[in-house]
Amino acid sequence: MQAKGMLAGLSALLLLSTCSALYEDQIKKFDWRGVNVGALRQSRVDLNHFQPRILLSTNEGVVASVCVKTGEIVWRQVLEQKPRGDIKLLQVSGFSDDSSDTAAAPIGSNMGFDMLTVQGHAPALVRGWNTNMGALEWEWSTMPLNTERALDGLWFYSRSVLYHVVPTWKSHLEVTAYFASSGHSTGSTSKVMASWITPENCLLSGTYYICVDGKQLISLDLVSKSGQAFRTALEAEPKSKLQPLAGLNGVLIADGKLISVNKDQAVCSGLQSSSYAVGTFNYRKILAYADVASGILKINAVYLDNCSPVAELEQGVPFPEHFGTPSLNSFDCKLKRNGEGKGCLFLFSTSAESILAVQGGRIRWSREEALANVIDTQFVDLPLADTEGTLENEMKGKAGDIVSAFLRRITTQAVQIRSLFLHVIGLGPPPTATQRAGLVRDSFGLHKMLVVLTRSGKIFGIDNISGKHHWQLYLPNVKGFDNAEQMRLIIQRSAKHFPLQPLCTILAQDAANGNGVLYRFNPITGQASEGGLLQLDYKVKQLSLLGETENDFVKGILLLDASNKVHVYPQHATSLADGLYLYTADVKTSELTGYFVKYAGGQLSSTHIWNVRLGGHNSEQQIIGVAGKNPIEHVHSQGRVLGDRSVLYKYINPNLVAFVTQAPDATHKSILNLYLVDVVSGSVIFTMTHRKVRAPLSIVHSENWLAYSYFNEKVRRTEITTIELYEGKSQANSSVWSSLQAPPMPLVERQSYIIPTIVEALRETITERGITNKHVLIGTSSGSIVEMPWHLLDPRRPIASTTQGREEGAIPYIPELPLPTESHINYNQTIARLRNIYTAPSGLESTCLVVATGLDLFVTRVAPSKTFDLLKEDFDYILISIVLVALTSGSLIVKHLASRKLLKQAWK
Numbered sequence: 001m002q003a004k005g006m007l008a009g010l011s012a013l014l015l016l017s018t019c020s021a022l023y024e025d026q027i028k029k030f031d032w033r034g035v036n037v038g039a040l041r042q043s044r045v046d047l048n049h050f051q052p053r054i055l056l057s058t059n060e061g062v063v064a065s066v067c068v069k070t071g072e073i074v075w076r077q078v079l080e081q082k083p084r085g086d087i088k089l090l091q092v093s094g095f096s097d098d099s100s101d102t103a104a105a106p107i108g109s110n111m112g113f114d115m116l117t118v119q120g121h122a123p124a125l126v127r128g129w130n131t132n133m134g135a136l137e138w139e140w141s142t143m144p145l146n147t148e149r150a151l152d153g154l155w156f157y158s159r160s161v162l163y164h165v166v167p168t169w170k171s172h173l174e175v176t177a178y179f180a181s182s183g184h185s186t187g188s189t190s191k192v193m194a195s196w197i198t199p200e201n202c203l204l205s206g207t208y209y210i211c212v213d214g215k216q217l218i219s220l221d222l223v224s225k226s227g228q229a230f231r232t233a234l235e236a237e238p239k240s241k242l243q244p245l246a247g248l249n250g251v252l253i254a255d256g257k258l259i260s261v262n263k264d265q266a267v268c269s270g271l272q273s274s275s276y277a278v279g280t281f282n283y284r285k286i287l288a289y290a291d292v293a294s295g296i297l298k299i300n301a302v303y304l305d306n307c308s309p310v311a312e313l314e315q316g317v318p319f320p321e322h323f324g325t326p327s328l329n330s331f332d333c334k335l336k337r338n339g340e341g342k343g344c345l346f347l348f349s350t351s352a353e354s355i356l357a358v359q360g361g362r363i364r365w366s367r368e369e370a371l372a373n374v375i376d377t378q379f380v381d382l383p384l385a386d387t388e389g390t391l392e393n394e395m396k397g398k399a400g401d402i403v404s405a406f407l408r409r410i411t412t413q414a415v416q417i418r419s420l421f422l423h424v425i426g427l428g429p430p431p432t433a434t435q436r437a438g439l440v441r442d443s444f445g446l447h448k449m450l451v452v453l454t455r456s457g458k459i460f461g462i463d464n465i466s467g468k469h470h471w472q473l474y475l476p477n478v479k480g481f482d483n484a485e486q487m488r489l490i491i492q493r494s495a496k497h498f499p500l501q502p503l504c505t506i507l508a509q510d511a512a513n514g515n516g517v518l519y520r521f522n523p524i525t526g527q528a529s530e531g532g533l534l535q536l537d538y539k540v541k542q543l544s545l546l547g548e549t550e551n552d553f554v555k556g557i558l559l560l561d562a563s564n565k566v567h568v569y570p571q572h573a574t575s576l577a578d579g580l581y582l583y584t585a586d587v588k589t590s591e592l593t594g595y596f597v598k599y600a601g602g603q604l605s606s607t608h609i610w611n612v613r614l615g616g617h618n619s620e621q622q623i624i625g626v627a628g629k630n631p632i633e634h635v636h637s638q639g640r641v642l643g644d645r646s647v648l649y650k651y652i653n654p655n656l657v658a659f660v661t662q663a664p665d666a667t668h669k670s671i672l673n674l675y676l677v678d679v680v681s682g683s684v685i686f687t688m689t690h691r692k693v694r695a696p697l698s699i700v701h702s703e704n705w706l707a708y709s710y711f712n713e714k715v716r717r718t719e720i721t722t723i724e725l726y727e728g729k730s731q732a733n734s735s736v737w738s739s740l741q742a743p744p745m746p747l748v749e750r751q752s753y754i755i756p757t758i759v760e761a762l763r764e765t766i767t768e769r770g771i772t773n774k775h776v777l778i779g780t781s782s783g784s785i786v787e788m789p790w791h792l793l794d795p796r797r798p799i800a801s802t803t804q805g806r807e808e809g810a811i812p813y814i815p816e817l818p819l820p821t822e823s824h825i826n827y828n829q830t831i832a833r834l835r836n837i838y839t840a841p842s843g844l845e846s847t848c849l850v851v852a853t854g855l856d857l858f859v860t861r862v863a864p865s866k867t868f869d870l871l872k873e874d875f876d877y878i879l880i881s882i883v884l885v886a887l888t889s890g891s892l893i894v895k896h897l898a899s900r901k902l903l904k905q906a907w908k
Contacts, residue, residue, distance in 0.1 A: 031860035061085030071365035075134030140183030206249030247278030324352030445843020471526030610682030634770035643807030651725035751795035783830035
């Protein structure tokens, strides 16, 4: 017994010694996380439940429960990735198109549910949920179908039975019924002949499948045994796409008007609105509708039985433009606490992917779900305080005269003393709006404005320290470009040029005509600058950023249109485009094209100079990844010291771009090709082929190295390959690089590693001067970010430990990469659906700012070489102060005693 006790105690001590984590006071001190659910698809507001809640499903494959009072997430379940996680149906117990419907299971079954979801299509997955805690109760799946046919499948729920409708266009419908809780089929699949059905003109409304054919509607009641088609005449052919009205069986919306094909369901035909929702008020069914006019959101409702208005629910709410166009999704009403009438909460989704709750004539809360689809971010320096800006202007003075510099310094200090005196007595100028918001640059450059561009066209200005949204604006009717290129966020002028205001530009594509759109704004205040929105009269093919102009420090934007004409904004920066090289890449054909821009006679022109077809004769190769170097990157060390004290110089070509293509292969199933191309001369510097390898691909390119991850189908694992390029032991040109002078081909070192997780994103750390060691940030499918030192990914790691390797500090090669928990920079702050990582330098050379985007948003900072230029946060200032005072006092006392001793010796 004593031995067992000693063994248990020893085991406990061993376990305690292996525990490692952040200190408690460090949690969320330098980081924060924003949790999102995505753009709203379906929702159910339930105010009469013992625990009022809002149940919803989103376009991102998320089901969640949201607090009615604050909009905070009570629980969230992130389902599988699309198409497996695409939610087709959300059915909540007690909410159904049929008032007699229930969510009970068949007799003798214990598989009831509070909420039911149907997701995916080949095969579909049906799940039952406990809505109090978000727990999964049960699930079942259908038999797999042909993927193309199953993609168009629809689902609806009626009287404890779940129906699956699979259309075969211009032929028939196949309808299969299942017991919702068990998944058992109620019978054989029925086939309904319908030769008029097309994907553009048909929809499902409750149990009715409805198609528009000119000025008439053709409908089928799918639960009826007759299978007979009904025709309903229309006044005019609908101009917009038909939409079903949830909550009313057989009712749809056409051009803002309600139309019913169900004889048992009457509608109020005189109404016209952009959005409708059905609910209950005073035990009677009502129809609520909402529209925005002159910046006011007007909500009205009518009783469905007699179409009389519900005066208690009429209200007008001020509606900011940055929310976009609202659409009423659902609502519910509840008796007020004082017993005087009922209060209703209306839930809206918007075109800007926001979720709003309106109650009592005001917007009670909002959720910015556009942040679940971030496509670009930039860290922008905050402006200086007025006094610091004046001092910086003085330091930038071009006059070299000592006397004038001294007089300017005295004048500046006098102005600063006067400002300080006026501020103390309360007569100074009031602080600006940015100063009141605390948007002033700090000493270390750690406090910045995080500008975020989202897929919906909404832009946010977020404080990277606190996560506060300082401003937001919305660009309607814009989208990304062809070739799967997203909208771009560009910094044309930073806040370092006091008193000039910073300037950002968004380049997008007009959703209506496909032409380019430019929007200029101040990234600190969110206000439009330089005219704001500029509609271009051409399609944008490529863009490039020019150097700064001398007068206003603006970096010009060069645009290449579809006819290869060159445009520059602002126009006074046109001359800076002379001698610029551009390239374009066609994703589908893997074809690269190079252009030379020339400025002559006040006009810009482009000349086609080279063309490279990466796929060669294989037309099936497609570009799946492109990686250039960060334009703000600084290379501190030009070479690498070897064990024999010689220097191996890095191949640092700023014009080198990595392209990765993928193509199917009859023998190897899939082939991945890497090309390193000099985009100035068009020469291919290096190529490498991986067989039996496929996407997902993540790639990062920096200095003289490259790292990319892929999935190896042969051994069913994720691997990372790293490449380093060197010129050799002699440097061809140490001052200026030229791609046109035929530099020597580089020496290539390469190595592959095994990583025990799926890689979603790769990004290198970046600092102000490039002195700090480079680390690679690896975003994983589990939602963690691993900080991997480059010496672990180094392709020059020797197979066996050698003296030369030890002299270089190279670790012996081991294929497996470790993922220690202390390397996870987001510790337990999991980032759902992690898609990308962005980095930016701070004012400290040791520190790199990081933002990770996905379904959630995570902001933090990392120090790859530790904070060598900053005191630690637990530095003992009191102790060092006591030591300094003691040393100073001791030296003075000793000095006094020594002088007295010398005086006494002199008198002897």
